[in-house]
Amino acid sequence: MNRYEKVGLTKEEYKRIVEGLNREPNDLELSMFGVLWSEHCSYKNSRALLKLFNTKGERVLQGPGENAGAVDIGDDLAVVFKIESHNHPSALEPYQGAATGVGGILRDIFTMGARPIANLNSIRFGHLNDERNKRLLKGVVNGIGNYGNSVGIPTVAGETVFDDCYSDNPLVNAMSVGIIRKDKLKRAIAQGVGNSVILVGHTTGRDGIGGASFASCNLTEESEAMRSAVQVGDPFMEKLLLEACLELMDKEYVVAVQDLGAAGLTSSSCEMALRGGCGIKIDVSKVVTREENMLPEEIMISESQERMLFVVKKGYEEEILKVFKKWNLNAAVIGEIIDDKNLTVTAGDKVVGCVPVELLGDGAKATLRSYRRPKYLDELHLDIDSLKRVEDLNDALIKVLKSENIASKEWVYRQYDYMVRTNTIVRPGGDAAVVAVEGTDKALSLTVDCNSRYCYLDPYEGAKIAVCEAARNIAATGATPIAITDCLNFANPEDEEVYYTFRQAILGITEASKVLNTPVVSGNVSFYNESNKTRIYPTPTIGMVGLLEDKNKACTIDFKELGDSVILVGE
Amino acid sequence: MKAGVIVFPGSNCDIDAYKVLEKLNVEVKYIWHDEKIDDEDLIVLPGGFSYGDYLRCGAIARFAKALENINEHIEKGKLVLGICNGFQILTELKALPGALLRNKNLNFICSDCNLIVENTDTPFTNLFKKGDIVNFPIAHGEGNYYIDDEGLGELIKNNQIVFRYQNNPNGSVADIAGIVNKRGNVLGMMPHPERAQDKLLGGEDGLVFFKSVIAYFKEV
Amino acid sequence: MIKAYIDVTLKKSILDPQGTAVKKGLEKLSLYTEDVRIGKHIEVLLKEDKIEAAREKIDEMCRRLLVNFEVETYSVRFEVIE
Amino acid sequence: MIKAYIDVTLKKSILDPQGTAVKKGLEKLSLYTEDVRIGKHIEVLLKEDKIEAAREKIDEMCRRLLVNFEVETYSVRFEVIE
């Protein structure tokens, strides 16, 4: 195997790196390119198409591109939200995979300065007659519950779906929603030569090394052997990190904040510098490590959880360290902003790597892949008249109610603390959840939806239907839909037929979101959800936020009184 | 009357407890885990996952600085209320007998929950009538109250059982949801009265509970 | 240095639903057992180099923090590490 | 009959938040350690009377249900019970 293949790069990509650097990259640099140019970090297969989304609207304060999107809800407040996948880790270790998924999305919200007020999740498995699927479901629900419950953020809504196509590739999409005063929105833009870079939160270990590139490969027997790819979450640490960060967020000396997700220190430092058009210098010897003798490259790409990167004005480092100390968290000054546009990595005084920020962060070519209408679409047809007549309707009704996809999901959501912080007006079990916005008369209505079978049958219409279903759920609580976030779960994009469904789904979402005036403000793409046996249905999960001006008017789904009229509306 | 809500790292119902007391015009403040408690009339140990609830729920919180003088506080006759994680901490402290084990079904349970008021002769329940049914939500993974037969006999003899579950959700011995110490000034309970503070959020039975405390201090 | 291996288990008289669940889970895989009980395994590395001293320290840790004697008991093994 | 004592622990390179918290908790009591790691302790009672057979069965249980090799490893001891 070639050097570049080991880190998941192609020959062509390697050539571009050598040209960009004017030399061969050393091992550290190559690893950084490997993780950042992976699909998971670079969105190289989706970026070009994501541009098609409808992202503008009078309420939009922050569209896609930041840690999370932000939308104006009046009263000087903004709602900040995003959805994210943690599919592959959850297939390997359902409990930790799902838990760290929740941890990651929460950090995306509070890096923007917002206090998370609610979590949602969309989870999909193979049918429950299989013991493994049952274990996956139990582990995932346990992981989502435990993490959210411990941090003290109510998990208020979601969806739980079963289909054979998810047997080898369960889907775990986690969404989080936060509130912030709109003038306090933080952005992750590194600025100001000489300003300090501070790493805070958990210690850095070898766990999760290679996680990002891992998330971009097909699930094969080999990945089962890539042991270190699983990370362990520590919700307790996250809770402390959340409180400490929010305590600092409105300080004027905090220039920028970014959480460490996929590709760890490499991606966070590079992205921040890229947005700020500056350079950044990191001294790995200053990083507080959990294990001895960690190599610079291990430190740079570790995916240890519950960590954040701060850029602060020179001279204010102590202020930051003091707050983190109070919360019993690590914090160390590990670098500074520099004026050349490089990411320079040192170990003490010795430079161990130096690459242009632009090449590393933006050099992975956005490819518009070729696509082809899948053959199966032409083969699908059903003659309704050929179906057998249902004789016993009672029996049929019971069968429908008993089926996994229709049956009550109380077993799931009862394991989530959906009431903590006493703002939950409409609880899970209805169409959408409603959560009060403290200090106002307003409430937010929240839901996630996708019928992936429809998307399989017609990716364009199916995606439109997902957006519309979400909007109906919101409307049914009395709220007005205002914006969406999306999680595009698909199979291998290098397959032209898969790429076709991906493209169609984006066009469908775009169309529906224009008509409903619910712009896309954030989202996530997860490819390679397939095994050598199965391929998931196209699954563009839609997370939607609605606004209710008067929280006392929230509607619930239950029939209220004997004698009330029941009216069916719509087409 | 003055109240203090202790905030451990990992507490997450601290705000809810504070909110309900504030709503009832009680002078209330937060007490950070490594500050000392002062002369508060009511100390609330809130729900949550103190110190991550690692090892056993409440095991590490018991050693917090804020709890150093808790025994003297109790001896003085001041009130201590432990809700959920707070109840777990109080049993770890041995301020209340017994222990809380994992729910019998092994899962975390969040839901509404009907309780039967067994004892109205406490500072926390004096506005209820014996046999009242109240709805305080539950949200816990380890709320299965355990005590041996002898201990149970003591609880019954001394009328220390304050709330019982109408439909035992977690396997607790004798359907016990909340108990007081012998003197009656320390109450531990798994259900959350502070979550039942607003009709819009599903009920306000909890207000009666906290008003009882206020009424108690008006008397003395 | 000395490594102590502490096993903390629920007292016999106390039901162990987790053990029961695992027993049933094993049966679904056609793996039959008479009984399964689940506890905690704690490994503590100590600077001490005499087992006697280590034992005293571990006992104190168990008494004060690691074990809740209302419902649990424990046993310890030691290993001397070079 | 044979009783198997299985200790399931997190792999070395994997973060053990519980162990870290307990180590800090012990320090508050002035009980100092070099390291604390926490795992599961599983006691399984088997009808088998040969250790060889028991070992095979336990290994299968670990492989199929008790241990997730992504993050954990295990060790077993056996005891013959009359």
Ligand SMILES: Nc1ncnc2c1ncn2[C@@H]1O[C@H](COP(=O)(O)OP(=O)(O)O)[C@@H](O)[C@H]1O
């Ligand atoms: N994984 C989950 N997490 C939280 N709530 C869930 C989850 N799955 C289902 N729910 C809740 O159960 C209810 C029913 O869900 P669903 O069947 O998807 O509703 P609908 O089909 O009406 O949109 C909803 O209130 C939903 O929020």
